[in-house]
Amino acid sequence: MNLIPITSPRFIEPELLTTLPDWSQIFGNQNPVALEIGSGMGDFVAQMAVLHPDWNFIAIDYYNKGCLKTCKRIDKAGLDNVRVVRDEARAFLERCIPPESLRAVIINCPDPWPKQRHRKRRLVNTDFVNFLGGFMRPGADFYFATDFDDYGLDVADLMPQVDTFINVLAPDHYRHELEGYPLSKYMLKFMGEGKRIYFVHYRRC
Numbered sequence: 765m766n767l768i769p770i771t772s773p774r775f776i777e778p779e780l781l782t783t784l785p786d787w788s789q790i791f792g793n794q795n796p797v798a799l800e801i802g803s804g805m806g807d808f809v810a811q812m813a814v815l816h817p818d819w820n821f822i823a824i825d826y827y828n829k830g831c832l833k834t835c836k837r838i839d840k841a842g843l844d845n846v847r848v849v850r851d852e853a854r855a856f857l858e859r860c861i862p863p864e865s866l867r868a869v870i871i872n873c874p875d876p877w878p879k880q881r882h883r884k885r886r887l888v889n890t891d892f893v894n895f896l897g898g899f900m901r902p903g904a905d906f907y908f909a910t911d912f913d914d915y916g917l918d919v920a921d922l923m924p925q926v927d928t929f930i931n932v933l934a935p936d937h938y939r940h941e942l943e944g945y946p947l948s949k950y951m952l953k954f955m956g957e958g959k960r961i962y963f964v965h966y967r968r969c
């Protein structure tokens with residue numbers, strides 16, 4: 765497959781990610797590291813990086829054009845606390861993230877796989893949340909957002925059953941607005957179509 769090359773200094777070449785990297789060396793500091801899975805065009809991570817200059821962000825997506833656009837955006841804004849990775853999230857986590865290390869994991873508008881027979885392809889389910897929990901430090905935030913009613917309700921229902929997380933939004937299981945949380949490209953698109961976003965926010969115990 766011919767990939768448009770990404771030459772940004774904030775793009776981490778796949779060759780550097782074959783084993784566990786030294787993240788503090790990559791970012792040049794010891795700040796906590798947050799991961800956005802499926803970062804798309806990078807508009808969300810760019811806003812978060814401005815809101816949290818004392819966090820480092822890894823934006824991961826397996827879509828090359830998205831990684832390229834994210835790099836252009838963060839390079840233009842001079843956001844030194846963001847790095848972009850082109851990879852599949854599960855494989856990347858297993859290979860490149862130490863256990864109980866992440867400060868936050870963020871998943872915005874993951875592919876909804878709306879057809880009933882495709883639902884098992886959805887990224888977020890109980891197994892995946894348990895898997896993620898293993899890479900998150902105690903106190904780490906987990907954010908999930910979707911425009912898809914059924915996906916939002918599914919995740920809101922499964923989270924209380926994962927006993928390593930507590931609900932930050934209790935007694936609500938989800939909200940349709942989350943103060944201080946930036947809006948991603950897809951969120952804005954779906955809100956423009958009159959859809960509501962389901963926000964879920966939990967914290968690792």
Ligand SMILES: C[S@@+](CC[C@H](N)C(=O)[O-])C[C@H]1O[C@@H](n2cnc3c(N)ncnc32)[C@H](O)[C@@H]1O
Binds near residue numbers: 872
């Ligand atoms: C619907 S888009 C949402 C993009 C962005 N988060 C937003 O809200 O605007 C979902 C993105 O997740 C990426 N993606 C889906 N599954 C992934 C996985 N397992 N690992 C990495 N990226 C993934 C896709 O390539 C796509 O860019």
